[in-house]
Amino acid sequence: MVCRCVRRSILSSSTDRRRRAGSTGRGSVAREEDSRESRDPAPAVTRSIRLLGLLAAAEPRTLTELAGELGLAKSSTANLCLALEAGGMIQRTSAGYRLGLRTAELGGAFAAQFNQVREFYSVCEASEVLSGELVQVALLDGAESLYLARHEGSRSLRLGTPLGSRLPAALSATGRALLMSMSDDEVVALLGHDAVFPQLTERGARNMTELLEVLAAARRRGWALDAEESFRGVVGVAVPLEPWAPSDPALALGVAIRAPEADFERIERVGEALRAAARQLTNPFSAAARR
Structure with missing residues (x-):
């Protein structure tokens, strides 16, 4: 007891x-x-x-x-x-x-504070090639491209990404244009060595090794390519923009083309037109413009 x-x-x-x-x-x-x-x-x-x-x-x-x-x-x-x-x-x-x-007003005001966004419309209109194309401006936000501005062009198109939308930087042309301006080590540090990318279509880069190969090819030719990797039926071509001021974010300029119309000659022509536009949108007093 x-x-x-x-x-x-x-x-x-x-x-x-x-x-x-x-x-x-x-x-x-x-x-x-x-x-x-x-x-x-x-x-x-x-x-x-x-x-x-x-x-x-x-x-x-x-x-x-x-x-x-x-x-x-x-x-x-x-x-x-x-x-x-x-x-x-x-x-x-x-x-x-x-x-x-009010959110749309604030979004527009955010984009308009950058010289390159304000000027890109007139640069596109003055370009023999870009005046007829759908051209977009994006910035890098973490591992994604965030779309800020859009020039519709003279073609009757319903392509591209709506303003304020995001796409994985590893798959989109604008995202790759932003990443190609970075070193491989910086890309790995940003996205992760073991990163596995979403497969938005069957064509996209799947891992870091494939992405670094894509970026190396983009650096060699001077523009990035998205060959139906973020949207079926759409080919993207894009180039990086040098920041206008040290405090500005890096931006990219890209064009969306219907896949049946995206033969090599047109892609190359658009890529060169984008490079010319990027030079026009570079601060004339920057180190990049003096090179």
């Missing part, structure tokens, strides 16, 4: 310790979350940015869906939506919330 009582006492003590430890652990987690929240100088702004990111990545979302993905109460999410809607950043529709017109 004494043994059973002692055993019950030990078990009870052990259970109490586990409960106290569990309570302490839960309290520690809560305190850590509170600490993270308190370290955020503007939690409402951070949540608003996350909300805009959700709307940028998908179709319209309902208040319930947004609240669930943000991990917030519907009342808190509703307050964020009201503020963003009042500022024109989002719109409420019958299907839910979507991005508002």
